[in-house]
Amino acid sequence: MIRLLILAAAMIGACANAPSAIAQDVSFSETERAAILRFGPWPPLPSTDASNRVSGDEKAIRLGLQLFNDPRLSPSGRVACASCHQPEQAFADGRPVAIGVAKGVRNTPSLLDTGFSRWFGWAGANDTLWGASIRPITAAAEMASAAEHVQTLITTDTTLAAAFTQTFGASAKAMGAEPALMAVGKALAAYQETLISKRTSFDQFRDALAAGDTTGTSKYADSAKRGLKLFIGEGRCSLCHLGPRFTNGEFDDIGIPFFTGPGKVDKGRYAGIQYFKKSAFTRLGAYSDDPAGKDSPAAIPSHHVALQGRAFGSFKVPSLRGVQETAPYMHNGTLNTLPEVIDHYSKMDQDRLHIDDAAILRPLNLTPQQALDLEAFLRSLSPTK
Amino acid sequence: MITGAVALLSTPTLAAANCPIDAPMAAAGDYQLSYTLTPALPTVGQPFQMTIEACGPANAPYTGPILVDADMPAHRHGMNYKPTVISTLPGTYVAEGFLLHMPGDWRFKFRLAGADGPVRLAHGHVQP
Numbered sequence: 001m002i003r004l005l006i007l008a009a010a011m012i013g014a015c016a017n018a019p020s021a022i023a024q025d026v027s028f029s030e031t032e033r034a035a036i037l038r039f040g041p042w043p044p045l046p047s048t049d050a051s052n053r054v055s056g057d058e059k060a061i062r063l064g065l066q067l068f069n070d071p072r073l074s075p076s077g078r079v080a081c082a083s084c085h086q087p088e089q090a091f092a093d094g095r096p097v098a099i100g101v102a103k104g105v106r107n108t109p110s111l112l113d114t115g116f117s118r119w120f121g122w123a124g125a126n127d128t129l130w131g132a133s134i135r136p137i138t139a140a141a142e143m144a145s146a147a148e149h150v151q152t153l154i155t156t157d158t159t160l161a162a163a164f165t166q167t168f169g170a171s172a173k174a175m176g177a178e179p180a181l182m183a184v185g186k187a188l189a190a191y192q193e194t195l196i197s198k199r200t201s202f203d204q205f206r207d208a209l210a211a212g213d214t215t216g217t218s219k220y221a222d223s224a225k226r227g228l229k230l231f232i233g234e235g236r237c238s239l240c241h242l243g244p245r246f247t248n249g250e251f252d253d254i255g256i257p258f259f260t261g262p263g264k265v266d267k268g269r270y271a272g273i274q275y276f277k278k279s280a281f282t283r284l285g286a287y288s289d290d291p292a293g294k295d296s297p298a299a300i301p302s303h304h305v306a307l308q309g310r311a312f313g314s315f316k317v318p319s320l321r322g323v324q325e326t327a328p329y330m331h332n333g334t335l336n337t338l339p340e341v342i343d344h345y346s347k348m349d350q351d352r353l354h355i356d357d358a359a360i361l362r363p364l365n366l367t368p369q370q371a372l373d374l375e376a377f378l379r380s381l382s383p384t385k
Numbered sequence: 386m387i388t389g390a391v392a393l394l395s396t397p398t399l400a401a402a403n404c405p406i407d408a409p410m411a412a413a414g415d416y417q418l419s420y421t422l423t424p425a426l427p428t429v430g431q432p433f434q435m436t437i438e439a440c441g442p443a444n445a446p447y448t449g450p451i452l453v454d455a456d457m458p459a460h461r462h463g464m465n466y467k468p469t470v471i472s473t474l475p476g477t478y479v480a481e482g483f484l485l486h487m488p489g490d491w492r493f494k495f496r497l498a499g500a501d502g503p504v505r506l507a508h509g510h511v512q513p
Binding site: 242250303 | 429432459460462465467469484486487489
């Protein structure tokens, strides 16, 4: 009896929340179903990075965790990786743009699931996680450190020195400053590869849909279902946000301004490719541990990436897993909330876009209900607390 | 690059082009070609290879240079990568470095050096 009452109350509640959807089941066509299944399964099968000899190594993971939290990596002794990539903030920092030794121009991305990326950073300046872990150590605005400083730290701190030698089979001193810095990057990478986001209510829905389990699919809110329909349909979001991480791993321009100050621009992917082509710390360089070297299949995109005009002002298509936790949004942190992001796509100014993106993105002119549905869907990509 | 070619040779079974091609995927004048992809169904956002069979005048294998590319005509954009082509046997080529970053209607484009100037061939590809 009590159960029935609660059920009735819940039903009234549900109807009150979604007046337009009374008793209307959201169903998906075969094509939609196939599109939805491609957002999973989650988590992906574990894999290791052939370019990093300590990828997956327990000792390296422990050393990486220690280093990640150690502010002494920066000469000021004040900035650690964890200062910006804060574990309790989904490994982001909640700020519009990062502040390290100085104020930067880009938003700190979450490091959850970063191990699955092909290109790292908003501009994809690195093609390995270890390369992307070395970049902030030496970047002026982030930790403003140098290989020699890192080598000295690893040599003089006895705990770090022991862990380093155990992991790499040689001391940082014997290795030399630059190889020791690479090794530090690889230990940091081994740790970050373990940062995998939790399953979400969307994943449960997706797996239930795959299994034909209608009791399972009915647990996913109708509003999120309608938002999902928009995401893969009219909204065209899944042209770029696709696959289990909701990203194609590539770069695009969605009309977020890229001026960073008077007369200054963030060239985005264009500068990223330029940086990458000059860097020695890549899958194509001598520090890659891949036995197949630069001919490894994993290095094919690194070989063939092309510097083209359309890369100018393009930024990485971010993963949308855990997006609820990583406000503010976009490469420069200018959109504060998910409703603001949805509003951006809804009222999109096409004059701001590259000509090719204008053929894909157009103002969606969403109704208030559609905007709420899309938001409900995006929130369902974060683990329930 | 040479080691790259050797690595490639071991993947698909390669033979000299069998000219003329029965049902070419693209043809213009004396020139025709067909191709296969490895994997046969590429995943969006993942690299793949293309093996090309090309024929020229007098039903002989085409042995000149081939440039390959891909674009989405409706979106007016191409790939973010530039594939490279290696000739393996007469009329047979392997192109590496393709990566289609969006689902939808793509087009593979080929440029051959014809006897009277460039020969442009194209074939549509629907990327799921």
